[in-house]
Amino acid sequence: MSPFVTVKDEGGGKLSAVPYNVAFKDDMTSVSLSLKKAAEAIKSPEEAAFKTYLLAASQSFLDNNWQPADEAWSKMNAENSKWYLRIGPDETYDDPCSRKANFHVSFALINKGSLAWQKKLDPLKNDMEKAIAAVGGKPYKARDVSFHLPDFIEVALNAGDSRPPHGATIGQSLPNWGPVANEGRGRTVAMTNFYQDADSKADHKTQAESMFCADTMNRWVENEDARLLDTLLHEASHNLGPSHEYKVKGKTDDQIFGGPLASMLEELKAQTGSLFYGEYLLNKGVLDKALVEQSHLTFTTWAFGHISNGMRDAQGKSKPYSQLAAIQLGYLIKEKAAVWSPEKMAANGKDKGCMTIDTAKFRAAVPKLAKTVVGVKARGDKKLAEQLVKDYVDGKAATDLHKIIAERWLRAPKASFIYSVKVD
Numbered sequence: 001m002s003p004f005v006t007v008k009d010e011g012g013g014k015l016s017a018v019p020y021n022v023a024f025k026d027d028m029t030s031v032s033l034s035l036k037k038a039a040e041a042i043k044s045p046e047e048a049a050f051k052t053y054l055l056a057a058s059q060s061f062l063d064n065n066w067q068p069a070d071e072a073w074s075k076m077n078a079e080n081s082k083w084y085l086r087i088g089p090d091e092t093y094d095d096p097c098s099r100k101a102n103f104h105v106s107f108a109l110i111n112k113g114s115l116a117w118q119k120k121l122d123p124l125k126n127d128m129e130k131a132i133a134a135v136g137g138k139p140y141k142a143r144d145v146s147f148h149l150p151d152f153i154e155v156a157l158n159a160g161d162s163r164p165p166h167g168a169t170i171g172q173s174l175p176n177w178g179p180v181a182n183e184g185r186g187r188t189v190a191m192t193n194f195y196q197d198a199d200s201k202a203d204h205k206t207q208a209e210s211m212f213c214a215d216t217m218n219r220w221v222e223n224e225d226a227r228l229l230d231t232l233l234h235e236a237s238h239n240l241g242p243s244h245e246y247k248v249k250g251k252t253d254d255q256i257f258g259g260p261l262a263s264m265l266e267e268l269k270a271q272t273g274s275l276f277y278g279e280y281l282l283n284k285g286v287l288d289k290a291l292v293e294q295s296h297l298t299f300t301t302w303a304f305g306h307i308s309n310g311m312r313d314a315q316g317k318s319k320p321y322s323q324l325a326a327i328q329l330g331y332l333i334k335e336k337a338a339v340w341s342p343e344k345m346a347a348n349g350k351d352k353g354c355m356t357i358d359t360a361k362f363r364a365a366v367p368k369l370a371k372t373v374v375g376v377k378a379r380g381d382k383k384l385a386e387q388l389v390k391d392y393v394d395g396k397a398a399t400d401l402h403k404i405i406a407e408r409w410l411r412a413p414k415a416s417f418i419y420s421v422k423v424d
């Protein structure tokens with residue numbers, strides 16, 4: 001069934017499909033009109049691509065056909081527009097059955113910093129695909145990859161599904177359906193202006209000090225580049241190696257693993273890919289050692305944050321990011337790259353029990369982790385996937401540590417965002 005229809009209960013057990021533009025006619029007509037007005041206000045030829053998208057989106061809000069809007073949208077980029085806008089129904093996370101797309105809008109200024117990364121990484125894309133295919137092993141074979149590396153954006157307005165009560169999406173690849181998605185012509189963005197206000201930074205440091213031992217904390221700095229690099233490589237990794245459409249013996253990941261486990265594994269692949277490509281780019285001389293080592297600590301605090309949110313929601317639905325963070329941290333502990341010392345005091349001098357990160361062992365663990373994770377997807381290895389969850393998400397040692405992480409991490413207030421961008 002289409003992601004763009006609602007299901008109406010007609011009574012007597014009869015269900016019918018009602019397209020969004022019928023079910024939400026008044027709201028959608030009003031949005032359509034606003035988009036048209038915005039398009040008409042644009043007079044400068046430099047923003048022609050933006051104007052075309054506004055008009056196409058305006059039409060899609062009337063006829064519920066999102067393909068022409070996606071086509072116009074895919075033609076916008078960091079070089080032909082100052083702005084990033086996405087408006088329409090996209091993600092299904094909030095639908096209980098993960099089937100129906102929710103409406104959202106993200107309006108942002110494009111940060112040209114991403115162009116430098118794109119130039120560095122564009123020539124390496126096919127080689128990056130070969131590297132991940134090799135580490136995952138048979139039967140997966142490297143394919144010809146074509147995808148856009150993420151644009152960096154500074155969000156000025158998030159609304160609807162893009163504006164949850166707490167937190168915000170920091171990376172997104174769209175659209176989810178249709179020819180633009182299937183032909184690799186979609187766009188990926190990394191949101192760069194969240195968690196950057198003074199309060200968020202101070203809270204984050206306090207959190208890190210409550211978990212790391214002093215020797216590790218001494219190496220930790222709030223590093224914006226490490227964070228952006230991680231988001232960039234995570235999003236790029238969704239396009240590399242075995243993805244959702246890859247089949248083992250004719251079966252997709254959904255069919256092999258089941259929806260929730262398949263989603264978690266795809267995210268686990270992307271986040272493992274981020275670590276893996278950090279090493280890869282360091283070996284290629286594209287990244288410097290200090291940045292990659294810094295990114296290990298940034299990754300670890302990122303994992304603490306997701307682990308502190310719990311492994312499942314109130315309905316028992318798996319949280320993919322929390323579970324993948326637990327698997328990665330558990331794996332690093334197994335490899336002694338992350339060491340928990342129950343008797344040592346944390347860097348804040350107040351909490352007993354703290355974590356040390358061993359840089360050399362961390363670096364050695366990354367390719368092994370990639371071999372395990374990408375291998376699971378390459379072979380459709382459900383048994384090993386379930387074992388990873390059993391050991392690192394639900395195992396006794398893991399859950400004991402998760403409780404400590406949650407208790408310390410959740411002392412800090414949840415971040416709220418300052419949606420501010422500097423236009424000139």
Ligand SMILES: [Zn+2]
Binds near residue numbers: 234235238270
């Ligand atoms: Zn992802």
